[in-house]
Amino acid sequence: MSTYLTILGFNSAIPTINTSPTAQLLEMEERCFLIDCGEGTQVQLRKAKARFSKINHIFISHLHGDHCFGLPGLIASFRLLGRETPLHVYGPKGIKKMLETIFSITETHRGFELVYHELGKDYSEKIYEDNRVEVFTIPLDHRIYCNGYLFKEKPKERHINMEEVSKYSEIETCDYHNLKAGKDFVLSDGYVLKNEILTTTPAPSVSYAFCSDTRYLESVIPIIKNVTVLYHESTFLHDLKEMADYTGHATALEAATIAKKAEVGKLILGHFSNRYGDLTVFTDEARTVFPNSYLPKALECVKI
Numbered sequence: 001m002s003t004y005l006t007i008l009g010f011n012s013a014i015p016t017i018n019t020s021p022t023a024q025l026l027e028m029e030e031r032c033f034l035i036d037c038g039e040g041t042q043v044q045l046r047k048a049k050a051r052f053s054k055i056n057h058i059f060i061s062h063l064h065g066d067h068c069f070g071l072p073g074l075i076a077s078f079r080l081l082g083r084e085t086p087l088h089v090y091g092p093k094g095i096k097k098m099l100e101t102i103f104s105i106t107e108t109h110r111g112f113e114l115v116y117h118e119l120g121k122d123y124s125e126k127i128y129e130d131n132r133v134e135v136f137t138i139p140l141d142h143r144i145y146c147n148g149y150l151f152k153e154k155p156k157e158r159h160i161n162m163e164e165v166s167k168y169s170e171i172e173t174c175d176y177h178n179l180k181a182g183k184d185f186v187l188s189d190g191y192v193l194k195n196e197i198l199t200t201t202p203a204p205s206v207s208y209a210f211c212s213d214t215r216y217l218e219s220v221i222p223i224i225k226n227v228t229v230l231y232h233e234s235t236f237l238h239d240l241k242e243m244a245d246y247t248g249h250a251t252a253l254e255a256a257t258i259a260k261k262a263e264v265g266k267l268i269l270g271h272f273s274n275r276y277g278d279l280t281v282f283t284d285e286a287r288t289v290f291p292n293s294y295l296p297k298a299l300e301c302v303k304i
């Protein structure tokens with residue numbers, strides 16, 4: 001299975017006719033992760049033809065409205081759609097109080113379990129793991145407590161080459177587990193069948209790092225080293241570096257510098273201030289440092 005990222009919204013602060021605040025949908029190894037949930041995210045999910053029932057894990061970077069005000073509405077819709085499976089919400093300490101207060105005052109009832117994973121550490125930690133995917137926090141430096149998230153496919157099993165395997169009656173189905181793990185097979189006469197003949201190499205495991213609102217922060221570099229794709233906010237151009245620092249944001253030049261130092265495969269910029277009309281100024285600036293920098297397009301589905 002390939003990994004796809006759909007950019008649902010990439011603007012900062014105020015939604016406009018054509019742009020929505022931050023939200024992304026990451027489909028990795030058949031899991032569906034929603035990352036941030038700005039106002040209007042459920043409409044964007046509809047436009048992207050996403051299946052709401054597939055979203056079981058939501059990761060919120062911080063509790064500023066442009067990253068989480070879409071969450072109460074989305075959760076209310078889940079209930080109206082008859083959801084029964086638990087929903088896991090990861091976010092800063094306080095997210096439970098925020099949501100439960102809204103649900104209480106508005107008498108919004110849920111027919112499913114909401115499992116909160118409140119975060120407060122200032123170092124990277126693994127917060128999700130299954131047999132194919134791991135998710136880690138990326139502590140950031142914003143005006144309030146904020147995390148990015150690193151999503152990693154685990155190393156994949158090798159594929160059985162049935163054409164070769166079927167030539168040897170000694171190899172049974174119960175041996176496939178060892179073959180997929182990369183082990184050779186020893187025949188009863190002692191002859192060693194090399195694993196690379198009996199199996200084929202799987203597609204490389206990919207990774208995606210989401211660096212939400214943050215000042216330029218070099219401590220993220222070792223966490224996101226060599227990721228396949230990095231999203232990094234770039235609210236301003238570098239001539240407004242002072243403004244960026246003051247408001248807890250980064251510039252396109254700084255996002256590109258992080259991408260270069262972390263030796264990532266590709267950089268996607270985002271969270272642009274509404275003061276800019278033509279967004280190509282962001283890639284123009286970023287590409288002076290990191291040529292593989294791109295602008296997001298609304299509802300674009302990017303293969304990771």
Ligand SMILES: [Zn+2]
Nearest residue numbers: 013064066213
């Ligand atoms: Zn923001």
